[in-house]
Amino acid sequence: MTSLYTGGCEHVHINAKAEPIDNHVCHCNVCKGVTGQQSTHVAFFNYADLSVDHPEKMNRQPFNKENPSGPLELCTCADCGAALMLDDKQKRIRIAVPNVMGYEEAxxxxxTYHAFYDALKDYPKPSDGRPVYEGLHPDFVWPKPA
Structure with a gap:
């Protein structure tokens, strides 16, 4: 399999065999809390398009501590603690955060757009020419489970 994008750490490798189905700058408070960044480049992939070579070496924890029963889990390396990916328990998507999860971001x-921005943020609305939405892009459709 040819990988378009490879991330992870020295113990667990994540490989993408297709382009992301959604690619945005996220401004949500959950991403901000997990990454410590004001905004975060986030790429959604169809579940089967992002593979893991050693899933047995991954620890899983709720992505959103305010909603621990939510569908997303943060997967980290059991050996070194590196963030690896977000995994959807419903098997619709897998998520890469390039600058946090070992990918070559460049x-x-x-x-293509800004997601989850609202006027109550403590910083100005993005003005880089990309559309800004209060949620995901209005045309985004959740894939069916794998």
Whole structure:
């Protein structure tokens, strides 16, 4: 299998065999809390398009501590603690955060829009020419489970 994007750590490798189905700059408070960044480049892949070579070496924890029963889990390396990916328990998507999860960020396509921005944020609305939405892009459709 040829990988378009490879991330992870020295113990667990994540490989993408297709382009992301959604690629945005996320402004949500959960991403901000997990990454410590004001905004984060996030790429959604169809579940089967992002593979893991050693899933047995991954620890899983709720992505959103305010909603621990939510569908997303943060997967980290059991050996070194590196963030690896977000995994959807419903098997619709897998998520890469290029600058946090071991990817060469420059190899990823540029985000096409800003997601989860609201006027109550403590910083100005993005003005880089990309559309800004209060949620995901209005045309985004959740894939069916794998």
């Amino acid at each position: 190899s990823f396509p540029k985000p």
